[in-house]
Amino acid sequence: MTDLALELLRVEYAYRRDVALRGVSLKVEPGEVVAITGPSGCGKSTLLHCAAGILRPQAGTVQLVGQNLADLSEANRTRLRRTQAGVVLQFGQLVPDLTLIDNVALPLLLEGHDRQAARRAAREWLDRAGVGEDATAVPGELSGGQNQRAAVARALVTGPAIVFADEPTGSLDSLAGEQMMELLLASVRNGGAALVLVTHDNMIAAYADREVRLRDGVVQHEVALS
Numbered sequence: 714m715t716d717l718a719l720e721l722l723r724v725e726y727a728y729r730r731d732v733a734l735r736g737v738s739l740k741v742e743p744g745e746v747v748a749i750t751g752p753s754g755c756g757k758s759t760l761l762h763c764a765a766g767i768l769r770p771q772a773g774t775v776q777l778v779g780q781n782l783a784d785l786s787e788a789n790r791t792r793l794r795r796t797q798a799g800v801v802l803q804f805g806q807l808v809p810d811l812t813l814i815d816n817v818a819l820p821l822l823l824e825g826h827d828r829q830a831a832r833r834a835a836r837e838w839l840d841r842a843g844v845g846e847d848a849t850a851v852p853g854e855l856s857g858g859q860n861q862r863a864a865v866a867r868a869l870v871t872g873p874a875i876v877f878a879d880e881p882t883g884s885l886d887s888l889a890g891e892q893m894m895e896l897l898l899a900s901v902r903n904g905g906a907a908l909v910l911v912t913h914d915n916m917i918a919a920y921a922d923r924e925v926r927l928r929d930g931v932v933q934h935e936v937a938l939s
């Protein structure tokens with residue numbers, strides 16, 4: 714039996730003042746594209762951060778590719794996250810002082826790959842993402858759309874089992890947003906990765922295989938879209 718890409722069981726998360734998640738369960742199959750939707754403040758980003766191992770839930774379990782994150786040491790959790798999970802956020806979040814090629818090579822260098830091989834793989838991913846010609850530019854010299862393309866390359870370069878994207882088109886106009894979604898979907902499908910996508914935009918959610926709608930920190934309903 715193949716492991717699920719992601720499984721959350723009764724996950725709860727509270728910030729100092731607000732309870733963001735009140736027992737959320739979610740399964741994502743390998744290669745599946747799932748959109749997390751719902752009104753502002755319903756817990757979408759918190760769910761994504763718990764699933765990606767960035768936040769630690771106070772209750773419930775998160776399994777990434779069959780491994781319970783709570784059972785792993787800090788070092789092993791970081792390693793699993795780096796190798797198995799790619800992350801794309803709203804504004805790219807590239808390192809501003811590094812060129813695109815160095816930004817994309819970074820996850821491989823952190824995993825101990827040699828510099829030349831890391832840069833070669835980074836260049837290939839930048840080409841696939843349509844920004845190969847901008848490989849030596851720094852993020853500040855490029856548009857939001859170009860930076861988001863590089864962020865997709867950085868998320869996919871390690872060959873992750875799952876990609877987490879939080880409003881990846883939120884800073885783009887609608888044409889650049891559509892192109893970005895096409896790239897993200899083609900990239901995860903080529904790499905065989907699952908995609909968990911947070912969005913408040915119905916047009917973007919429509920790209921998913923399944924929509925999971927949150928309300929007040931719980932799953933309100935799930936709909937198969939394809």
Ligand SMILES: Nc1ncnc2c1ncn2[C@@H]1O[C@H](COP(=O)(O)OP(=O)(O)OP(=O)(O)O)[C@@H](O)[C@H]1O
Pocket residue numbers: 728729730731732733751752753754755756757758759760913
């Ligand atoms: N860093 C934080 N510190 C304190 N409270 C937070 C933090 N991030 C989120 N919250 C609170 O947790 C709840 C859920 O927020 P979250 O950002 O997960 O929702 P969201 O659905 O992603 O919202 P949006 O669509 O507006 O981004 C909200 O009440 C929010 O105010």
